[in-house]
Amino acid sequence: MLRAMTRWITGAAWVVMLTTAHATALAQPSGDAGTGSATAPAPSPTPAPTPPPARTPAPARTPPPARTPAPATPPPAQTPPPAQTPAQTPPPVTTTPPQTPSPPPQAPPDVRPGHDLCVAVITTGAVPADAATALRDGIVEALRGLVTSRALVAVDDDTTRSQIAACTDDACRLAAVGPTGADVLVIASLARGTGSTRGQLVVTFALVAAGAAAPPPGAPLPLGRTVDPARIRDQLAPALEPIVSAIPAPPPPPPPPPTTGIALVGVSADGARVRIDGRPVGESPIEPVELEPGEHRLEVELAGWVRHRARFTITAGETTRVDVPLRRDPRVLRAEQDERDRRADESIPWWRRWYTIGGAAAAVTAITVVVVVAASSSGEPEGVPVPGLR
Amino acid sequence: MTRARCILLSTVVAALAAGCGGDPVWTVRTTMIRVGAGAVDRLDLTMRTRDPDTRFPARMATTYEGGSITTAINPDGQLVVSIDGARVQAGLRDDGGSLVYEETFHGGDGEAGLVIMTGAVLRDGTLPITTSTETYANFPPQDEEVFEVTIQCMVAMDCSM
Numbered sequence: 001m002l003r004a005m006t007r008w009i010t011g012a013a014w015v016v017m018l019t020t021a022h023a024t025a026l027a028q029p030s031g032d033a034g035t036g037s038a039t040a041p042a043p044s045p046t047p048a049p050t051p052p053p054a055r056t057p058a059p060a061r062t063p064p065p066a067r068t069p070a071p072a073t074p075p076p077a078q079t080p081p082p083a084q085t086p087a088q089t090p091p092p093v094t095t096t097p098p099q100t101p102s103p104p105p106q107a108p109p110d111v112r113p114g115h116d117l118c119v120a121v122i123t124t125g126a127v128p129a130d131a132a133t134a135l136r137d138g139i140v141e142a143l144r145g146l147v148t149s150r151a152l153v154a155v156d157d158d159t160t161r162s163q164i165a166a167c168t169d170d171a172c173r174l175a176a177v178g179p180t181g182a183d184v185l186v187i188a189s190l191a192r193g194t195g196s197t198r199g200q201l202v203v204t205f206a207l208v209a210a211g212a213a214a215p216p217p218g219a220p221l222p223l224g225r226t227v228d229p230a231r232i233r234d235q236l237a238p239a240l241e242p243i244v245s246a247i248p249a250p251p252p253p254p255p256p257p258p259t260t261g262i263a264l265v266g267v268s269a270d271g272a273r274v275r276i277d278g279r280p281v282g283e284s285p286i287e288p289v290e291l292e293p294g295e296h297r298l299e300v301e302l303a304g305w306v307r308h309r310a311r312f313t314i315t316a317g318e319t320t321r322v323d324v325p326l327r328r329d330p331r332v333l334r335a336e337q338d339e340r341d342r343r344a345d346e347s348i349p350w351w352r353r354w355y356t357i358g359g360a361a362a363a364v365t366a367i368t369v370v371v372v373v374a375a376s377s378s379g380e381p382e383g384v385p386v387p388g389l390r
Numbered sequence: 391m392t393r394a395r396c397i398l399l400s401t402v403v404a405a406l407a408a409g410c411g412g413d414p415v416w417t418v419r420t421t422m423i424r425v426g427a428g429a430v431d432r433l434d435l436t437m438r439t440r441d442p443d444t445r446f447p448a449r450m451a452t453t454y455e456g457g458s459i460t461t462a463i464n465p466d467g468q469l470v471v472s473i474d475g476a477r478v479q480a481g482l483r484d485d486g487g488s489l490v491y492e493e494t495f496h497g498g499d500g501e502a503g504l505v506i507m508t509g510a511v512l513r514d515g516t517l518p519i520t521t522s523t524e525t526y527a528n529f530p531p532q533d534e535e536v537f538e539v540t541i542q543c544m545v546a547m548d549c550s551m
Contacts, residue, residue, distance in 0.1 A: 381496045383415055384454050384461060384471060388500020389439065389529055390447045 115209075115250055117147060118182030120155035122165045124191045131201055132190055135223065138232035139188055145237065146244045153182065170208045184209040184247055186240075193222070200225055207243050258317035263289045265298065267324045272302035288319070300324045304332045413497040414533035420509050422489040423542035425520060427482050428551040431475040432512040433491065435539065437505045437529070438468040444503040459493075471495075498530030505529040509539040511549070519547045 121136040123129075136154050143152060155161055155177060163176040164187060177185055185208040193200040201223040221239040223232060265274055267284035274281050277297050281289050284300070293316040300308040305326040312322045350356055418435055439445060445467030453460045458474040473493060482489045507525040510518040520541040527537050543549030 381413060381415055383417075383494030383496045384459050385413075385497040386461065386469065386471075386495045387446055387449065387463070388498050389444050389503050389505075390500055 115147070115149055115184045115247060116151045116153075116182040117143065117149040117247075118153050118155060118177045118185045119143065119188070120161055120164050120177065120185060121188045121190055122161055124165075124189065127190050127192060127201065131223075134232060135188060135190055135203060135236075138236050139186065139240070141233045142236040142240050143186070143244070146240060147247065151182070173208050174210060186243060190223075197222065203239075205239065205243050207246050209246070209248050259293075260290045261293055261314035261316055262319040263291050263296070263312065263314060264319060264321040265289065265300075265324065266321065267300055267302075267326060269302055269305060269326045272300045272305070272324075272326060275299040275301075284324075298322060298324070300326065302326060304329055413499060414531055414535070415494060415496045416498075416531040416533070416535040416537070417492050417494050418507070418537045418539060420491045420493075421485070421538065421540045422482075422491070422511065422520070423540065424549055425489060425511055425541070425543050426550040427479045427489060429513055429519060429549045430478050430482075430511050431514060433473045433475070433478045434510045434512060434518075435471045435473070435493075436468055436508045436510075437471075437527075438466070439529075440504045440506060440526075444501055500530065503529050507537055507539055509541045511541060518544075519549050520544055 119136060119139050121132045121139070123132045136156075140152060140154050143149070155164070160176055164173050164185075167173045167176060173187065174182070174185055187206045187208060189204050189206070191202055191204075192198075193202045202220050203223055204220045221235060223235065263276070265276075265281075265284070265286055267274065267286075270284050272284040274284055274286050275298070276289060276291065278299075284302075291314045293314050295311055295313050298308075298310045298312060306329055308324050308326055310322065310324070312320060314320055345353060420433065420435070422430075437446070446463050446469045448463045448467070451460055451462035455477065458477040460472045462470050462472075464470055471493075478491050481493070482491050484490075505527055507527055508522040509520075510522055511520040513519050521544050522539060522541040525537055525539050527535075531537070
């Protein structure tokens with residue numbers, strides 16, 4: 001699902017004074033004339049004829065081969081012009097407009113995780129094709145210094161550009177570059193300025209990224225009238241900073257599959273010593289224990305309770321609960337019962353205890369027997385004894 | 391408590407059993423009619439069984455009370471108790487014109503049977519001067535049982551002295 005946002009930045013256009021020859025060439029349908037005029041050396045005071053080392057331009061048209069749908073034929077605009085035809089280059093050597101600031105020294109480029117990045121330059125109006133090509137290459141070079149991408153490709157074919165231009169939403173625009181597999185699309189709209197920027201080329205940037213929040217509108221960037229690739233790169237770098245900053249972080253890599261499992265050992269009595277595979281893991285209640293998958297031995301010991309032994313199986317990525325119902329040791333129970341009986345006996349008055357009553361009964365019996373025996377042995381009872389019948 | 395009660399009950403039962411095991415004591419009351427005390431030289435009380443298969447076992451004659459009473463079993467298996475005249479005279483009591491003499495006996499354990507008791511007053515040691523009614527009694531007698539034997543002077547005899 002793509003939730004992209006296009007920010008077509010509107011703003012005042014910068015005017016780059018084109019050389020007279022170039023302006024003349026723009027009026028002609030042939031691109032060669034434009035190329036020639038576009039590459040005319042502009043004695044512009046604009047600095048940065050030499051880009052910073054970090055921006056040492058690699059060949060602008062060398063995207064990853066797999067990702068490069070377009071031929072790597074360098075555009076004519078990037079080839080150094082063989083010569084400036086004096087006839088085509090009227091004297092007015094355009095200077096960089098005063099409002100064109102010198103780009104500040106570039107900080108070391110950010111290293112952002114890779115995206116599949118695609119650059120498309122959409123031209124509107126009477127913009128020469130070579131200017132668009134030079135701009136595209138300049139954007140690619142500038143992004144190389146700012147972004148570490150898995151793949152950085154440029155849209156070369158007019159069909160794709162037309163599709164992008166015709167789109168009304170980001171999903172459509174990303175789909176238009178679908179064959180490239182890009183998940184981030186930088187669209188540069190190149191147009192001719194109007195009003196105070198009449199005669200100048202103005203570029204505005206927009207970022208389309210899958211699942212990204214809308215970046216702030218980029219400031220319109222005047223390119224001046226001269227299409228100088230090196231200068232364009234330097235101009236583009238600061239203008240692309242907010243675009244780059246808005247590139248969303250790539251989705252985090254999926255977590256590695258778990259290789260262990262969790263054992264939750266629940267013991268019915270606290271303070272029991274718990275061992276797993278012979279290794280002490282603490283006294284109950286114990287924290288969850290991380291274990292390798294497979295079968296494990298469990299031993300639970302507590303004084304006065306019957307030792308518990310069990311086996312359980314751990315599965316990777318799963319939590320296994322092992323309940324240990326400890327039972328009281330019968331010997332201890334017996335001893336406790338005896339102790340309770342003893343205490344109960346102590347609570348009985350001495351004259352009600354069994355041995356007191358038993359002793360008294362024994363004494364009565366003994367006395368009775370003694371009396372009877374004494375009476376028997378004291379002589380014949382009263383009277384004359386008579387024998388019994390047989 | 392149950393154990394104590396058992397002990398106590400056993401004791402009582404044992405004591406009762408011990409106290410109930412003695413020989414019965416019984417009495418023979420002899421009433422003499424028209425007989426004077428001075429005429430009594432000896433009183434013989436005889437007990438014979440009615441069932442011929444039941445007898446008093448033979449034994450030697452035995453004297454009691456300083457020789458004043460002699461018990462003996464005759465060859466017929468009869469028990470003869472001979473009481474000296476002086477003892478009888480000393481024990482006589484007047485009971486409305488009759489003389490009554492009582493002697494206490496005990497024992498008699500053995501086979502059960504019916505005995506016939508008779509009495510005789512003898513003068514000069516061997517001469518009976520009285521006749522007796524037969525008294526039937528279950529033998530052995532119950533404790534404190536009293537057997538009545540009545541004897542009277544025979545006709546033509548002077549039993550006054």
